[in-house]
Amino acid sequence: MSKLAWQQPKRGFSSVYVVAALGLLVTGLPFMNASPITLADFEERRDRLANALVAEDADAFVVEPGYTFKYYGNVSQPEWEVWEPEERPFLMVVRPQEDETGTVKANTTFLCPSFEAERARLLGMPFRDSIQIVPWEEHWNPYRTLQQANVFSGLQRHPRLMVDEEMRDFIQRGLATVGFDVVGLKGKVEEVRQIKSDKEVDILRAVNTGTVEAVRQIRKCLYPGLTETDIAVALDNALRAAGLEPFFDIVLFDENASNPHGGTNGSKVLESETFVLIDVGAHLYGYSSDICRTFFPPFLEKPSRGDTLSPRMLEKLKVWDIVFEAQTQSIHQMRENSTASSVDIAAREVITDAGYGETFTHRVGHGIGIKAHESPYLNQGNLDSLLKTGMTFTSEPGIYLVDKFGVRHEDVFLVQGDGEPELLTGSRAIGPWDP
Structure with missing residues (x-):
């Protein structure tokens, strides 16, 4: 079978896009209140x-x-x-x-x-x-x-x-x-x-909140047998229905997500205990979103206390929580005059202390604006760059277990003086059943 053939979404998958787009539109798109640059x-x-x-x-x-x-x-x-x-x-x-x-x-x-x-x-x-x-x-x-x-x-x-x-x-x-x-x-x-105006922040808040909401609506519509490519195509169409223009999406299941940016052919099939990683970006008025969520599909019932879980499921839940805590600690460092390195180190310490240090293979984040990746870059070696009020950053720690699965959480934040940064993605993930 040719590469083009196996990348084509299957017949009938369009219902995912339709339902997700309707769910997105039913929200009234409250996040779409930004104005273009004049x-x-x-x-x-x-x-x-x-x-x-x-x-x-x-x-x-x-x-x-x-x-x-x-x-x-x-x-x-x-x-x-x-x-x-x-x-x-x-x-x-x-x-x-x-x-x-x-x-x-x-x-x-x-x-x-x-x-x-x-x-x-x-x-x-x-x-x-x-x-x-x-x-x-x-x-x-x-x-x-x-x-x-x-x-x-x-x-x-x-x-x-x-x-x-x-x-x-x-x-x-x-x-x-x-x-x-x-x-x-x-x-x-x-x-x-690097330092964004109020209007730029409004656009970044709109495009990133809208992108997260599109991922949440897509998740509600997933069913067994869909491929990574099916979901990527449906997500792109749902974003367009909300007035956003997608420019990249990475949809990876389980072991495919152990490579942070993928590289496989999109043909892996969704099953009940699959960990789904979606990293996606869209544009609004020239400004970028860049968000990531890792979650279980909706047809996997959330376990109750006392349920017996497989070792694989237990590890997935454990890693999800570790990455979330790493993101939390990195957020606390996003303050005026903190070094770019301190944000990365805060997340890295959590993951290292949990025994997964070697599996966090990239920086914790980057600036974001009209370009999805722009300076300053949040890596542990960037001791010279100081965060300033008005700068916007991603925080996206991850753990990648080769031949098993990968987990990454990514949100966008606005530095606000000595206080906690403002979240520009609406709300963070709550859990692997509520991204």
């Missing part, structure tokens, strides 16, 4: 960036289409280069400039291939006035063109350009070759995107 929001971001550049002694921030360009200019890499990453540099150059009152504002220029200049204007980027373009012809050196334009006139030094982590090496080298002082992303400039 022109004023983009202007405010660029102005914060300009002030951060002054604080970091940088003359400009330079970025090519990607997540960070999307954050400041609402253009992603696929929106600019639908065929493949382009070899011709199209760069957004944001500089700090004082207005007549002495207030630092952003002044933005675009380095653009001449023949693409009109297409750049047609993108409708979030600027009140016509965008400023420095065009370059195909036979010119684009980096020297930028250097010789009046963008950096008046500087008494080689312009110091801070570049985003997504900036490709050949562009960085090209800028440096013509005399620009190129430095990497850091400090206050990096924090502009």
Whole structure:
């Protein structure tokens, strides 16, 4: 049988999607109360960036289409280069400039291939006035063109350009070759995107709460014989019914979940004592959800006190609780000025003390925003990154027992000063029968 054949969901499984979608819609979608990012929001971001550049002694921030360009200019890499990453540099150059009152504002220029200049204007980027373009012809050196334009006139030094982590090496080298002082992303400039506005938090709360609710509705509809692929397809469709756009889902049963990101073919069949791990992400207004739940299917009756359980079931229940406690302890560390490493270590100690230390094989979490995985990263070696109010993170500890099963719990949190972080996923899991 071909790979495509065994990945196709079986006939009749669509009832899972229909019932789950109806269950989701019946809630009234109370979490869907966020508003999209506006022109004023983009202007405010660029102005914060300009002030951060002054604080970091940088003359400009330079970025090519990607997540960070999307954050400041609402253009992603696929929106600019639908065929493949382009070899011709199209760069957004944001500089700090004082207005007549002495207030630092952003002044933005675009380095653009001449023949693409009109297409750049047609993108409708979030600027009140016509965008400023420095065009370059195909036979010119684009980096020297930028250097010789009046963008950096008046500087008494080689312009110091801070570049985003997504900036490709050949562009960085090209800028440096013509005399620009190129430095990497850091400090206050990096924090502009890391620290979320109230509107960004609202969107993250909506998309993550909605994604968790979709998983809960899907669980109610599961029946024996479904495959991992069946559930993934149904979940994607349920998310779309709620107005969210899925961009990844990982559905793994039992031993398949002992590899955190899967790798198997999706054909494993659901049985009564199966541990189901679902890790899924969706988008709303460009912002990401990233949540994970591990649970038993609804047709497995929850045991009562005194019931005799198999050793395998007992271990599953034990591990579920350990991972949950590890997540709890990591959450307590998500406070202003805690180190990124302390969040990871808090979870890791719980799992290690329980005798499963070697089975927790990845970091405990990461920042989340317009990109599902963004800095700061919560790993035990990240001693330098300090958490700040307004940063948003996942907490996703796990235990992975090869050839047995895997357990992971993942929620999203907002750092709030010295207090406990705010949960942005509605509610945490309660138990393996109530994710």
